[in-house]
Amino acid sequence: WFRYDLIYLIVGFLLLAEMLKILPLPGVIYWLAKSRFRLLWLIPITYWAQFSMGANFGPDTTVTLEPDWVKLGYYAIFFGYGAICFGNSDFINKVGQFWPVYFALAIPTFCIGLFLMEDKSIEYNKEIASLAGSTYSWFMIFGMIGLFRKLFSKDNPLVRYISDSAYWVYLAHLSIIQLLQIWVSNWNLPNLIKILFVSLVATSLLLLSYRYLIRYTWIG
DSSP: OHHHHHHHHHHHHHHHHHHHHHSOOOHHHHHHHHSTTTHHHHHHHHHHHHHHSSOSSSOOOOOSSSOOHHHHHHHHHHHHHHHHHTTOHHHHHHTTTTHHHHHHHHHHHHHHHHHHHHOTTSOOOHHHHHHHHHHHHHHHHHHHHHHHHHHSSSOOHHHHHHHHHHHHHHHHHHHHHHHHHHHHTTOSSOHHHHHHHHHHHHHHHHHHHIIIIITTSSOO
16 A cells, blocks of 8 residues: 555656746755754644544555545655755755654653553543654654664665565565464463564564575566
8 A cells, every 4th residue: 555655656746846847946945854943844744644544643554546645645744855855965964963862752752652542541632642643753764864874874785685675575574464463463472572573573584585585586
């Protein structure tokens, strides 16, 4: 479903790019994108899209051919922001430089959203959950950008290999994850342990399948 949404986003991007050849983006758009106060407008518009969806924390998913325009708009916010910032030297050099702070803020924000979803003893508040989800998304985006610029900006064969495998892992992961989830669903263990187990086993199987069935074959 996400690749299906991506088709719409790319078509929209190409049409907009042609329009901007005639009507270029004003400088204020680029200033807002790279400003240190960017979260003051990114979080509110993301909150609006998040609140308009049915999901409690994070975006909806759909499996029909009819486009979900609210969900598409949600992803268009992230897609569009990345397109505006692409190749912008100020953004590339400055974004994520405070990545430890972003991660420190992301953890309690995530816990708030999780608490609101799972604690049945309190009245669910969609407004707060939507705000937590929107804020968490941007904290993690800028935190991850900064972390990877700090630790993985130099050539690393292992990271290169994992990067090469990413598309195959993305294509093949769903059925393996589902089978593993069915297997562990009745285990009398904390959910965190089961999540870690499923993630570790699935990733190992996917990387092994990439190594022996994909990378060095005609499929690769």
